[in-house]
Amino acid sequence: MAYASDGIASHRLPPDDYVRNFADLTPPLSRHEATVAADRCYFCYDAPCAQACPTHIDIPLFIRQITTANPHGAAETILGANIMGGMCARVCPVEQLCEEACVREHAEGKPVQIGLLQRYATDTLMAEREGQPFVRQPDTGKRIAVVGAGPAGLSCAHRLAMLGHGVTVFDAKPKAGGLNEYGIATYKTTNDFAQREVDFILSIGGISVETGKALGRDVTLTQLQADYDAVFLGMGLAGFNSLSGMPEFAQVTDAVPFIEELRQASDKATVPVGRKVVVIGGGMTAIDAAVQAKKLGAEEVTIAYRRGPEHMKASQFEQDLAKTSGVTIRHWAVPKSFDGTDGRLTTVLFDHAPPGLNGPPETVAIQADMVLAAIGQSLFDEPLGRTVALSGGRIVVDAERRTSHTGVWAGGDCVFGGQDLTVAAVEDGKQAALSIDRFLRGAQALPQAAE
Amino acid sequence: MxxxxxxxxxxxxxxxxxxxxxxxxxxxxxxxxxxxxxxxxxxxxxxxxxxxxxxxxxxxxxxxxxxxxxxxxxxxxxxxxxxxxxxxxxxxxxxxxxxxxxxxxxxxxxxxxxxxxxxxxxxxxxxxxxxxxxxxxxxxxxxxxxxxxxxxxxxxxxxxxxxxxxxxxxxxxxxxxxxxxxxxxxxxxxxxxxxxxxxxxxxxxxxxxxxxxxxxxxxxxxxxxxxxxxxxxxxxxxxxxxxxxxxxxxxxxxxxxxxxxxxxxxxxxxxxxxxxxxxxxxxxxxxxxxxxxxxxxxxxxxxxxxxxxxxxxxxxFRGRAVGNTTDWQYLNLNYVVKARIDQDLCIKCGRCHIVCEDTSHQAIWPIVDGVRKFVVNDAECVGCNLCADVCPVEGCITMEHQTEGTDPRTGLRYDRPYANWTTHPNNPASTVKIAAE
The missing domain is CATH 3.20.20.70 (Aldolase class I)
Structure with missing residues (x-):
């Protein structure tokens, strides 16, 4: 039976609902709340939280600075280790990193609210102070090309600029920020925070950003190597894995452009969404797409994942968020086919094969007028040619983030063995910048990345 | 009642x-x-x-x-x-x-x-x-x-x-x-x-x-x-x-x-x-x-x-604690306690270690057998109580009276009888000197 509201449509909700649905998922702490939360920190020795942070922020120190009414000092502690401390405070899976390691998680099951405290400190600094607390060292005359203005590229560029080098950042998109700008769920980074953070980072000076410049199309790695003293590759994963061998419907699209369209829409009501949406995948992108489809007014949203809950790349927090947002998660559901009438998608068919099932898998049909595929992204490696070694379709780097090719570094999602986290990308960029700096100053390259 | x-x-x-x-x-x-x-x-x-x-x-x-x-x-x-x-x-x-x-x-x-x-x-x-x-x-x-x-x-x-x-x-x-x-x-x-x-x-x-x-x-x-x-x-x-x-x-x-x-x-x-x-x-x-x-x-x-x-x-019970309030010179110098950390209660914040290491007697190990674990080294512990004072978990660190064996810090037996400063050989004012052991 078909309803008038079936199909992909915009303006499904009253205007106020969009404002509420896409407001900050976790509102920031007030000064009072921050003081109370900060008081719970024990100032641990060799703190487990800081060990668990990929960028090794000195968490006990910054929290103590909050308790002593020094939020600007706290922010400097954070940003000195992680220039994207503001975004990481919003998007880090803290329940798997610092807050999981917190001794109070061990003691009481209630960790210190490290993520929210980090946001309090960095937001306070950005709101109350012009520019940034870091200054450029004297110009070295060296020039570095950074490919990709996402977390890895901007982190690398900032650290290089701090060290006195000149940096040009190339990005294929019209705006800098990478996934921070285009890929993160809207309710995690409200009020154009990604662009404000980009401006904050660039305010150190010495960095020029060239948007709309794609590697392989507008610039080539060979030319960059010829024109610059070093190259950092942080272009992320531009390709999407596709559902192969399935009937084609216009209502079956990739989740990444859907999230991107939503992020870029100034009026969320204009973003069309299905009435019954199925998201295929089990990672953060699947959750972000599903939750936001629900928030756009889809009546039924189902995440279909081929394996069990313990295999999902999305954190437990994210899985819970999906459930509390009204999203159904179906496990052990392997996409089999699409069905529809007159070119309009109506049904997704799955093989349901939970472990321990005897006999052939059961076929399950889920009604859908929109399918979003979130089954992973891949490195668009064509522009790299054979310059750098790849493994598992991604760039191989050593501990200093050096590729197999002298003079070329890489970091972020495009490298092999990474965690696919913003915070890990920031660390990659920072470590690569330190390595590039040593390389350019002629210092002996260290066997392992320092700092 | x-x-x-x-x-x-x-x-x-x-x-x-x-x-x-x-x-x-x-x-x-x-x-x-x-x-x-x-x-x-x-x-x-x-x-x-x-x-x-x-x-x-x-x-x-x-x-x-x-x-x-x-x-x-x-x-x-x-x-x-x-x-x-x-x-x-x-x-x-x-x-x-x-x-x-x-x-x-x-x-x-x-x-x-x-x-x-x-x-x-x-x-x-x-x-x-x-x-x-x-x-x-x-x-x-x-x-x-x-x-x-x-x-x-x-x-x-x-x-x-x-x-x-x-x-x-x-x-x-x-x-x-x-x-x-x-x-x-x-x-x-x-x-x-x-x-x-x-x-x-x-x-x-x-x-x-x-x-x-x-x-x-x-x-x-x-x-x-x-x-x-x-x-x-x-x-x-x-x-x-x-x-x-x-x-x-x-x-x-x-x-x-x-x-x-x-x-x-x-x-x-x-x-x-x-x-x-x-x-x-x-x-x-x-x-x-x-x-x-x-x-x-x-x-x-x-x-x-x-x-x-x-x-x-x-x-x-009024006044019951008065008689046990005395001058320092009458405290038993042969009463020896050592800190003990209850590993089940320990939340591994490490504050006992760092305060002992930085400000006291370097008597708490932070890593044992390659893992984060806080254990008292009796050979250095003077029983000062600082670790227990700074521990955020009540009852996790206790000062245990030692009665048997020898103190690895001093080499002296734990079961020596009461003796105070008034009779200590290092006290220039003491009249009755008890020989150092």
């Missing part, structure tokens, strides 16, 4: 919890609210001669806060009552008539002249009050006028005024002592010599709570200037306990009744002061922080603890 009723100098109260002479006891409305809440008695806010003093209209109180703004210490620059004497006397009389079973003690501060005391005492006696407390303690404002702690710091004056009071009234006389003095036993002895029936202590401690770094003046300030005030609250309790113990165990003042004051916030604080010899306890800051209802916690808590211990009355 334990009986909390108290008879202090013949002044009876249903429990030992009195409100100290302070803002909470300044007027009829406050005191009747306190009695309805269950307080056993009050010491009415200090009366003086007319015309009444005036108070500042700026801030009177400053505070020290702990975590989550828990009030740890309070100071004040309020003076004695700023209401006419006649009004106070009339209200005292009225309250006593309405609550005859509660203790009504009246605090007094008049100039150090016999005629002043001779004049005011009969008027107070006429109210039906149970006793008087001589305010020789306030360290601010009144002391500049030759009263309060200016008297309390001169034992001869204490003795003289106490004697006048005993002469001009039949009421029991309690002398309230200032802690702003080197040896608290001297004013206590003077009070006793003057015939005082009891002492109460401590009054507030001289203090400047902070400096306003914008205005560059003490905080809080009155129009840009600040002054020292009297410090009280939980932070001063250890100072008060020490001074109470000094008087309780002094040969000359032993047995002199004591009404203890200083940071009493919970039933446990009260029990500790009573164990140290106090007849009653006086509370102010706790009430000024939480309101009068806290007395319910104090009454029920003290009763529960006494029931659990089998004490039927306060007298059964």
């Amino acid at each position: 334990a009986d909390l009723s108290t008879n202090f100098l013949g002044i009876k109260s249903p429990n030992p919890f009195w409100l100290a002479s302070a803002p909470p006891t300044d007027r009829y409305v406050n005191v009747t609210r306190a009695f309805k809440a269950g307080w056993g008695g009050v010491v009415w806010k200090t009366l003086g001669e007319d015309p009444p003093v005036v108070n500042v209209s700026g801030p009177r109180y400053g505070a020290i806060h702990g975590a989550d703004r828990r009030l740890i210490g309070l100071n004040n620059i309020e003076l004695i009552t700023d209401r006419p004497l006649a009004i106070n006397l009339q209200e005292i009389k009225q309250v006593k008539r309405e609550f005859p079973d509660r203790a009504m003690v009246v605090s007094i501060m008049v100039p150090c002249e016999e005629k002043s005391w001779a004049h005011i005492l009969p008027m107070i006696e006429e109210t039906g009050a149970d006793g008087i407390e001589l305010n020789f303690g306030c360290p601010h404002g009144m002391s500049e006028r030759g009263m309060g702690s200016a008297v309390g710091q001169v034992p001869e004056y204490i003795e003289m005024v106490a004697r006048w009071c005993k002469h001009y009234t039949r009421m029991p006389v309690i002398v309230k002592l200032t802690p702003n003095i080197t040896d608290i036993r001297r004013p206590a002895r003077a009070a006793k010599a003057g015939g005082a029936d009891a002492v109460s202590l401590i009054n507030t401690i001289n203090s400047v709570m902070g400096v306003d770094l914008d205005r560059m003046c003490p905080s809080p300030h009155v129009d840009g200037k600040g002054t020292h005030g009297g410090y009280c609250g939980p932070a001063v309790k250890p100072i008060a306990l020490s001074m109470v113990s000094e008087i309780a165990r002094d040969a000359e003042t032993q047995g002199l009744p004591i009404s203890a004051i200083g940071g009493i916030t919970t039933w446990r604080d009260a029990a500790e002061f009573i164990a140290m010899g106090a007849g009653t306890v006086q509370v102010c800051t706790a009430a000024m922080t939480y309101g009068f209802k806290i007395v319910e916690e104090m009454i029920t808590g003290l009763k529960s603890w006494m029931d659990a211990k089998g004490y039927a009355s306060l007298d059964e």
